[in-house]
Amino acid sequence: MNLYNIIIENGIYIIVGCSYLSLYYPLLSLYILLKAFSANYYLCFSKFYPNPSLYKWKHLIRLTDTGHYANFLFYFYPEHLPVSHNILFVITFAYYVTKFFFNMKDTDDRDSKEIISELQTIHCEINHTIPYLIIFYHNTQSNYIFDNNTLIYSYLWIYFWLICIWGPWTLITGDPVYSILDKKTPFNIKLSIVVIVNLIVYIANYSGYLINHVCNLPN
Numbered sequence: 001m002n003l004y005n006i007i008i009e010n011g012i013y014i015i016v017g018c019s020y021l022s023l024y025y026p027l028l029s030l031y032i033l034l035k036a037f038s039a040n041y042y043l044c045f046s047k048f049y050p051n052p053s054l055y056k057w058k059h060l061i062r063l064t065d066t067g068h069y070a071n072f073l074f075y076f077y078p079e080h081l082p083v084s085h086n087i088l089f090v091i092t093f094a095y096y097v098t099k100f101f102f103n104m105k106d107t108d109d110r111d112s113k114e115i116i117s118e119l120q121t122i123h124c125e126i127n128h129t130i131p132y133l134i135i136f137y138h139n140t141q142s143n144y145i146f147d148n149n150t151l152i153y154s155y156l157w158i159y160f161w162l163i164c165i166w167g168p169w170t171l172i173t174g175d176p177v178y179s180i181l182d183k184k185t186p187f188n189i190k191l192s193i194v195v196i197v198n199l200i201v202y203i204a205n206y207s208g209y210l211i212n213h214v215c216n217l218p219n
Contacts, residue, residue, distance in 0.1 A: 009044040010116045011037045027134070028075060034131070035059075035068040037123050048110045054173055061169050062177055063161055064127060067091045071131050078138070082146045082208055085139055086154035088132040089204035094197050095128045098180055102189065105179040139208060143216050146209035154201050 007013050014036045021029035039059040049055035059065055067088055074084035098104040106124075111117075166177055176182040180193055 005114050006116070009040075009114065010119060011040045014040055030130070030134075031068065031071040031075060034071070034123070034127055038065065038068075038127070041120065045110065045112075045115060048112060048115075050175075051173060055175075058175075061165060063158070063166075064091050064095070066157070066161055066165075067127070067131060074135060074138070079144075081135065081138060081144050082150040082205070083153050083157070085132075085135045085144075085146075085208045086150065086201060086204040087157055088135050089208070090154075090158065090197065090200050092128050092132040093200050093204075097196060097200075098178070098193065102180050102193065136211070139212050140215035144208075144212050146205050146212060150208075151202065151205040154205060155198075158197065158201060 014033060018029040018033035018036070021032065042059045043056050046052040046056035046058070049058075070084040070087040070091075073080050095104075166181075170176055170181075179185070181190065
């Protein structure tokens with residue numbers, strides 16, 4: 001593993017750059033780090049995947065990747081916190097539910113001496129926890145409206161991803177993105193996942209409302 005591989009391909013330069021930016025814009029630097037680190041991985045290591053010219057865009061495909069847009073939506077338009085909250089809630093809880101109860105595997109893991117796998121693991125765990133914890137905290141600090149509109153927008157977000165991003169990608173590449181959506185997975189398991197994710201969206205909106213209501217009661 002040479003210096004270029006460590007600093008550039010494994011994204012060390014992104015960590016250093018965002019660490020400096022965090023001195024001035026701590027939250028924005030974190031959001032940039034999470035997105036840029038993911039993009040850098042696929043742009044540099046797409047060569048390890050079946051179709052490199054397509055896989056270099058994989059950082060735009062996963063449901064988790066839409067969480068970056070939820071982060072930036074909240075950062076630049078904080079009034080839309082409820083929708084961002086719901087999407088990040090789904091990304092966090094759907095990930096851990098499928099991982100621990102349905103034994104979901106990461107289909108993108110690659111064993112190569114060029115990849116610092118520990119960095120990828122840390123990035124994955126941060127991506128599925130810290131953004132939601134941040135939005136959870138901000139939801140306790142000001143009044144936000146969680147209603148049927150925010151619930152509908154959240155469902156639209158999830159189904160737009162499923163139909164317009166996941167569907168075409170899977171048809172073109174044969175890559176299921178998530179192991180539990182593979183062709184070999186029994187239909188009843190897939191149906192269970194769909195039902196669970198829909199339920200998690202509803203829980204996200206209702207819990208967001210309860211958290212905000214309880215934490216912002218008049219003194």
